[in-house]
Amino acid sequence: MSAVNPGERLVITSQTVMLIILYLFLYFPIFYITYLSFASNSVWPFPPEFTWEWYQRLGIMSDFHAGLRNSLIIGIGSGVVAALFATIAVIGILKYPMRGRGLLIGIYLSPLFVAQVLIGISTLMFNRNVLGLPGHIGSAIIANGTYGLSFAFLVLMAQLLRYDWRLDEVAMVFGARPARCFFEVTLPSVWPAVLGAFVVSFLLGFNNFDISFYNLGAIPTLPTIAWGTLRHGIEPELYALASIVNALVFVGLILLYVLIRSGYVRLGVPED
């Protein structure tokens, strides 16, 4: 570590200020919405008056339960699809250094470079005019699965790069057959990353609008309900919805952090 001279100190300070402003920028709206969700006056909620009303109204909103259920299904469905495909793909790519690797990585990351809207409308058209299917959850799961696959891939890649694939060879030398290698050596080190990838893909699918919107037609999801509410103007039930979702994401974030941290230990990364 070098000595920090005044010039550098200025740089670090200004960067820190920028970071703090960024966090405020990112999170203040979120906190404000949560605050609003408990406030009886949504337009100018000062001084604060606490109420559960909006949450109750959310609960009885016609599509809410259906939307919640569908969002969960899409989230879990696309999460599982993404995590599964991404896990075996990352293991294959990292374990067997073959020549086609670069191309394959490109394929797995390609959804990131296609706008979600495009994914949505193209799957809509494909389903409708090629397969002759109306909007349905399956196609939403698949479409979200492709998008989530890229994220799952990145999460797994970032974590599993730290894993020493030669350990499989070591296990083999000491008597483990290939399947046993996987369960004794690879899986224990790797499952936090897999779960982390699932969490990320789940949240993306659960909260997705642009892709699911086109695929589902009239079938509600939480984001489409939110969108519908937003179009009609300000309805505080929306804030309650937002707060719930944000809380969910927050829980997911903590889980992700714990998983990645535990992954560090399992993979033998020393503390900074």
Added chain:
Amino acid sequence: MSATALTSLRHDQRFRFALLTFPGALFVLVFLILPLLSIVVFSLWRTENYEIISDWNIENYKVILTTATYLKFLGRSVLMALAVSAICLVYAYPVAYLIAKHGGRFRLILILLTAAPFLTGVILRVTAIQHILGPIGLVNMALTTFGIEPIEVLMYSNIATAIGLVYLWIPFMILAIYLSLLNFDFELLEVAKVCGAKPWRAFIELTWPLNRMGTMIGIILVFVPTLAANVTPKFLGGVNGSLYGNILDHQFGATGTWALGSAMGVVLFVVSLVFIVIVWRSVNLRRSGFTGMESRQ
């Protein structure tokens, strides 16, 4: 021993590799590429009474590329995307730098915190921003309460859309630059210092070029979705704030002009692709991120 037994170990490896990596790749190819190809096809057909008729023609493209309105919206979107990408770049770089270089054991939590809001979905985020910026949003309501005029430009304007888009996509830029900086040897800057380089010089000579790949990825990751933005401009942009994405969305909603919409989608894709290629070549034409390695061309 037979020759097949001899080479089986090598084939075995290749087989296992394929078994693990092909399914997901196939999945992406079928469910991403195939639908994209299908809208290319549809873009060359016609819509009648809300149905696609397979009548090959390039009318749709003619309309898009010659009608001023479409071009205007496309141009607006491109400008917006460029502006938002630039803003994100300028702001994300110092922040990512700070976390990567000085974050220490807090790096993970810091970077996760920047990424987390992205996971809450576009609708909720736009709602949140609207409640800060909009006419009855916090900023303006606060001003009104204290008797000050609300800031016009913040509500229902392109500026609001821009702020909203930065709000949405800056996490991508931060993440891309951060991941690149993680692999950057900051000690090189110490070397530069000893050789007499002032900090700004060191940045231009070392940090920027060696992280160009990550930076370009970040720019692409922000540009592409911003170009296609429709939710954000709809709720923040106001009456005159529509962008290309809105018109695109329109084709699949009220008007039901599927073929034209497909063509618009293809145009959108092509513009994105052109941008990606331009950015990609700008990385490869100079010395790439790995010191001493001259890239092709």
Added chain:
Amino acid sequence: MNNPVLRIDRVTKRFGAVQAVKGVSLDIDKGEFFAILGPSGSGKTTLLRIIAGLETPDVGTVHIADRDVTRLPPYERRIGMVFQDFLLFPHKTVSKNIAFPLKMQGVLATGQDEQVRWALDFVRLTEVADRYPHQLSGGQKQRVALARGLVARPEILLLDEPLANLDRELRKEMEVEVRRYQVELGIPFVYVTHNQEEALTMSDRIAVMDQGLFEQVGPKLEVYAKPANRFVASFVGSANRIVGSLVDVNGETASLDWDGEVLNVVRPNGAEKGDRVELFIKSERIRIDKPGDGESVNSTENRIRGRLLDIIFKGQYADYLVRLNNGAEIVVSDTPDISAVSRSDEVEVSWQVDAGDCFAVKGEATPQVSDN
């Protein structure tokens, strides 16, 4: 050799266009510590991996304890192995790491505990049984790796440059330790390294390997003192290399012209007057004296005068850098208390004629393979 524990017969391995191992044969006996010494790229690690079963040879066979294991996967070979980067399982404790081979063999938990305890005692590391690899030092990790390799009493233990990642002091300590393990357990060790000091310290027999071939195989003293060809002569031990042409040949001896100095050398097989040859003389075989100390020159000895450039003190000995009268520089290793000489002094270096190894430049002497 009767009943060798390991027999490799004409093993060849190619990777694409490159032949990593070119028809190598070897027998290793039960009580041997066998080192395979070679520079990087020599094929030694590939050979070891073939013995382990991590690679399959294109041609040739591998037998371990009379079983043909050539096509067998590693997990059926009953071997132990120690790796350069330790490669301990990061998510398992030390005990679980060591118990792993036993677990794979289906040994019951109680049996595992007993053996693990034995192994930890053996490498003198009982106190870290419940720690994780990332909590251990380099030396501790290597001992755990050794314990894991030995716990299942394999037929043979393979070691792939295990000490390469340890610092110098630790390495010297471990060299003695590892040798002790082999002697106490009585199973053969096959030890691959590029570090000749390790090989010479620990082994009984050495194979010097270069570009996929064994250049020489034999007891270590023989490989050291009687190199079979120029590669072994230059790779093993620190030798001065002298190149010149033969000006005269006379039965078993010859005269070499070295930039004006005439040296007596042992004549290489089939070399004639006028041939270019290389002479390797190990620095510790050369003596350094004050000039005029010695007797008259005789034909069993070479004596040359020069000036001392520098003395590099190495503790138990010193390297003397001498510029000889013919302009060439030579390194002499001798005891450090030749306090009589200091820098810039005139000195005289001398060595016995048969202390040097001389080889013709084109067409080396055939590599010698020694059985025991």
